[in-house]
Amino acid sequence: MVSTIQNTDVKQKDSARAVVVAVSSRAVFGSGAGDGLYGMGVAFPLLQALQRVNERLLEENPAESLLFDVVLITTDSQQQQQSSSIISSTRHYGLEVSRFCFSSEEDFIESLIKNNVQLFLSTDRNEAPQASQKGVLSALLDRHVAPSEQLRVMFCGDAVVQPDTGPMPASRQAAQSFSAQLGEMRRRFGMLDSPLSIVLVTSRGGRESCGGALRTLRSHGLSVDEAYCLAGAPRSPILSVIRPHFLLSDSFSCLED
Template identity: 80%
Template sequence: MAATIQNDDVKQKDAGRAVVVAVTTRAVFESGAEDGDGEDVYGMGVAFPLLQALQRVNERLLEGNPAESLLFDVVLIATDSQQQQHSSRIISSTRHYGLEVSRFCFSGQEDFIESLLQNKVQLFLSTDRKEALQASQKGVLSALLDRQAAPSEQLRVVLCGDAVVRPDAGPAPPSRPAAQSFSAQLGEMRRRFGALDSPLSIVLLTSSGGGESAGAALRTLRSRGLSVDEAYCLAGAPRSPILSLLRPHFLLSEGAIGLED
């Protein structure tokens, strides 16, 4: 049975405005590792820089407006049975590293989707492709995390423009409405910052088609209230080289997709 524990160490976000992001504890902490000081806390996993980047965006938003309510609301979800048995260690590890996590969810593989829905998660991030696909099929926007940790100074998000350009190519994924809603919220956040020194960078990437496809994707995103910092049109070329340079924390489409696809 799924259980949710509120973190009283942090101020809870506005439920009506916050952008709820759930990350698996398996991605944030390494189960078999301890921190460098030998304390009884987990070592840092691949998603650790992501949480720091999300926290940095929140800090900058609050610097600009202390009453800001459009903030990232981070939820850690444990689907690994071993980590569930050490829930206190997960909580103490979060406190040890100073991570701003609002809630902890402990659920099995059979009911983690229930935890996502109950917490009104708008983006689910995992290193497990099966989990990401399961969540996406239930209408929760999901993405695979990059196993090569990206920098924490700036949250870097890559949007796959191909699904935006051809929304009617094949059946619509259940998570498409969630993807469109999340992009609008992301765009609203980005508008809070100037062109320079932004803690949030949004990049559009179109894999197929030429400049016209990229232009169509840009116009569609702008109509949803989202402007991007950079845009790349690959025209059929492999995207691995550009992704290795951009080093995004994750790549978003209107379904579940990974950086290695």
């Protein structure tokens, strides 16, 4: 059973142009709802950064329709019983959430598909791979990201340059589509003072591998702000410095590399 509630406090986005991002409510809010309000969870910096991108896009063009459209997905049975607290907490913190979706753990992928989700973000190591297997682009959230004025998205170049063998998986098609939209957003801003930063990291191979990944992303309409060629070196030092909000890769252990 899937139930979706529209947030009437937020202006709804253009469904034909918006980039729909679903975030697990367990990542947004901590456990327990004292005084009817949940505490802030690890996804708060992400939601604030998404909102900042939207604000800057609308500052540049008040008629802009290419905006992030955030959906809150709740599968936790206890939080579902306190759905009014979820909604009240979202309003209390001023989070720009367009819709609240409540579903069972068995039906949460159906909820993603019904809401035309283009990116699903969670801290749950079971949910993200399940969604990816069904063709929904998914990633794990970094639990240690500090509040930032800038949305930082990292791409794993090793996954980007994988050779195509046979039909393209649905998840990879979704990644290419999301990359194109993200690239279009990034082009709305100049080189300096952008609220959106795209970072590429390649763990294996040398400069040729990194160059191939750059060319592949550009062919999808996405240019990067920074690129790191690690040539076999561990990724954790770079991650600890950049602290991307999420890393798009075929691996769901990458943020702990």
